[in-house]
Amino acid sequence: MSETETPAERAGRVVKDEAILDLSHLTEPGQLAAISRIEDVAVVIVPQALAGAYAAITTTDVASTLYVPSGVNVRLQTGSLVVGGDGLGADNDVLVVIGLLLITSPVTGPVPKRIYVVGSVLAPSGSEQALGQALAGGTGGVSYYQYTDGQQVKVLSGQVKLSPAVLANTAGRADDILVVAGQVVVTGEVTSVGYGMALIAGQLAAPAASRDVLEPAIQTQGQVTWYEGANPRVFNGDASIGGDFLRLLPAPTALVVLGDLTLEETVTEDALQEKVTGLAVFGDVIAPAGLIGVVQFLATDVFGDIMTSDQARARAGDGPDGSGS
Secondary structure, three states: OOOOOOOOHOOOOEEEEEEEEEOOOOHHHHHHEEEEEEEEEEEEEEEEEHHHHOOOEEEEEEEEEEEEOOOOOEEEEOOOOOOOOEEEEEEEEEEEEEEEEEOOOOOOOOOOEEEEEEEEEEOOOHHHHHHHHEEEEOOOOOOEEOOOOOOOOEEEEEEEEOOOOHHHHHOOOOOOOOEEEEEEEEEOOOOOOOOEEEEEEEEEEEHHHHHHHHHHHHHEEEEEEEEEOOOOEEEEEOOEEEEHHHOOOOOOOEEEEEOEEEEEOOOOHHHHHHHEEEEOOOOOOEEEEHHHHHHHHEEEEOOOEEHHHHHHHHHHHHOOOOOOO
């Protein structure tokens, strides 16, 4: 590279829009030289010996970089991994979990050289010493629960609705464990939680009326919002709402959007106030300029930005109309 050449100008392949970029199999700096730029990648796995060569690559919007020892067997798990304490791996393994690592019994077997978790870890009490030597470099929380023989561990993942009956666990034991990883909406009035531990890892929307019951009984790792009413209208992903939707909505209702919410030009301020009791949005809200005030008023929580339609178009492009001009 010449004195005037920057890493961004280096010839090579551009890697972008990938969830995981696993470079752990590479052994020589020259192999990384083939990559000029890495963009919009959630997790990059790099051998420690090649950290200097990796630093020469321009990176943009890389959420997490994990450096692993050289010459090890990298085991990569995307999503929830549920495993007993006697089956975590061999001494020469490196375990990488992108999601939830749930250990269902005390750690008694061999432990991998390193464990990296981009997400949450839940393990039995008494495993702290064994796991503490291996856990390194991940992001997220580590929780320990009281283990007893015969207890059930229920794992739910993805986009999940929880009813009061599921949370009550009337057919189970008081020391059972509930683990939910993903986007969770609790519907209905919750009067009891029948689990010794309930862990929500991800995004949780639950009724405000049940907050006094739920908050002491559950552990949350992520974003939490409390909506008004017992049965919200839930959108699993981005949603675009027009005037016809509000006209057909039978009663004032809370809206929970597990993505971005767009309000169309046909939506009026009167209809929005009449039919929507609250907005809980785990993304951005895009609305005509005249509705921004009422959106701000109705928003219980918005975990993104509230912006006008013009601002959204400008963000998507270079020019004020989003055309790039």
